[in-house]
Amino acid sequence: MVSLNLFQYQAEVKRALLARKDELNQEWDPFVASWLAYAFLREGGTTSLLAQEVFERLEAWSQEEVVWQFRRNVAPLLFLIWLKEQFNRPAGQAFVTRATKALWNLNPDDKFSPWRYPEQVFLISLGISTRGRKTQSRFVKTLSTQMRGSLGRQVLLAAALKEVGEAPVLPSLSPTDATDVIVMLWWAERYEESTNKTHRWSQFENIADTLLLQKSDVFDNRRVLSEWELVLLYEALIGQTNKPEPIMLFDYYPLHSRVRQIAGEDFKQGNYLGAVFEACKALEDYLKRISGSSRIGVALVEDVLGKPNMSSHNFSAPLVKVNPLDTTSTDFVSQLDEQKGFSSMTIGVFQAFRNPKGHQPKDKNWVGIGAYEALDQLVVISLVMKRLQDATGIIP
Numbered sequence: 001m002v003s004l005n006l007f008q009y010q011a012e013v014k015r016a017l018l019a020r021k022d023e024l025n026q027e028w029d030p031f032v033a034s035w036l037a038y039a040f041l042r043e044g045g046t047t048s049l050l051a052q053e054v055f056e057r058l059e060a061w062s063q064e065e066v067v068w069q070f071r072r073n074v075a076p077l078l079f080l081i082w083l084k085e086q087f088n089r090p091a092g093q094a095f096v097t098r099a100t101k102a103l104w105n106l107n108p109d110d111k112f113s114p115w116r117y118p119e120q121v122f123l124i125s126l127g128i129s130t131r132g133r134k135t136q137s138r139f140v141k142t143l144s145t146q147m148r149g150s151l152g153r154q155v156l157l158a159a160a161l162k163e164v165g166e167a168p169v170l171p172s173l174s175p176t177d178a179t180d181v182i183v184m185l186w187w188a189e190r191y192e193e194s195t196n197k198t199h200r201w202s203q204f205e206n207i208a209d210t211l212l213l214q215k216s217d218v219f220d221n222r223r224v225l226s227e228w229e230l231v232l233l234y235e236a237l238i239g240q241t242n243k244p245e246p247i248m249l250f251d252y253y254p255l256h257s258r259v260r261q262i263a264g265e266d267f268k269q270g271n272y273l274g275a276v277f278e279a280c281k282a283l284e285d286y287l288k289r290i291s292g293s294s295r296i297g298v299a300l301v302e303d304v305l306g307k308p309n310m311s312s313h314n315f316s317a318p319l320v321k322v323n324p325l326d327t328t329s330t331d332f333v334s335q336l337d338e339q340k341g342f343s344s345m346t347i348g349v350f351q352a353f354r355n356p357k358g359h360q361p362k363d364k365n366w367v368g369i370g371a372y373e374a375l376d377q378l379v380v381i382s383l384v385m386k387r388l389q390d391a392t393g394i395i396p
Contacts, residue, residue, distance in 0.1 A: 004208060020227050154170075275374055286388065297347075310336070315327065
């Protein structure tokens with residue numbers, strides 16, 4: 001189970017990115033600006049004021065003739081082609097031709113060439129992704145000569161290939177440092193929608209305390225993350241907080257222990273239908289234990305919690321009261337409404353959750369459920385069990 005507060009950590013990473021953005025006012029760096037623009041765009045899209053601001057600065061920078069004299073600027077210039085398209089302001093053909101020509105003029109074998117730095121190659125790939133297949137094929141052919149080195153390097157280069165339509169195979173290596181862990185986490189969140197990402201987040205949690213998000217004048221032996229590492233981490237956090245990993249949600253949420261016990265294995269194996277069905281059977285078994293009744297479904301619920309249509313005029317105390325149900329109380333009607341509500345809710349669990357799963361083939365379109373709906377249903381079952389246990393003191 002991952003215990004790191006991802007929402008809080010995301011806010012801390014964003015503060016670090018904003019600090020790096022402020023540093024651009026003292027020392028302009030188009031490479032850093034490019035990664036920051038990418039981060040703010042991934043967070044808020046083209047409506048992001050932060051993304052717009054950095055985009056405008058990059059566009060103004062690109063108009064200076066001197067920028068074309070330095071090979072380190074090739075990556076930001078090509079990235080700007082992609083960025084312009086995101087803002088629906090496509091770069092002119094002359095700009096595109098000049099930027100791609102500058103790329104082809106680079107020597108991939110030169111140890112100082114942008115081709116040797118995966119964090120630059122990824123920015124380049126975004127620009128190349130907007131071009132035709134002929135340009136993309138040349139990019140892929142050149143990049144294929146660079147697929148070596150650390151896990152983080154190879155994965156980021158694989159991401160560059162993926163951005164231009166390739167289907168690279170990730171190296172079968174284990175992370176050896178923080179960069180490897182962050183890049184693998186980012187890859188999982190960006191490209192592997194159906195993968196269980198809990199393991200990757202656990203790996204990151206194990207090293208989080210060794211990382212420093214913001215630069216400090218005070219001595220600190222933790223490793224300060226670079227701008228591009230911060231951005232990859234930020235995008236991973238955005239992905240996870242926007243659409244949390246279902247298994248992490250299952251682990252995080254304080255489900256009733258019986259629901260967690262009976263549904264956990266099926267849920268984590270992706271058998272969501274089975275997870276909910278088993279939880280429903282556990283609830284029914286619990287109701288039988290409480291009541292001593294051999295009845296099932298709706299009749300069993302009514303034995304325990306009363307009929308949903310009972311009223312103050314024909315009231316008969318149910319076997320289990322979820323609140324005082326004090327007929328002399330001034331708020332008895334509200335108490336009765338809650339009791340009837342829980343009776344209806346529990347009946348609904350059997351009618352809406354269990355019965356279709358017990359009587360219909362799982363491959364029927366309207367029967368199957370996904371991870372998030374399964375979680376919703378398990379939470380309802382958990383709530384009912386918690387209230388029954390609170391009311392009776394009987395542990396399922």
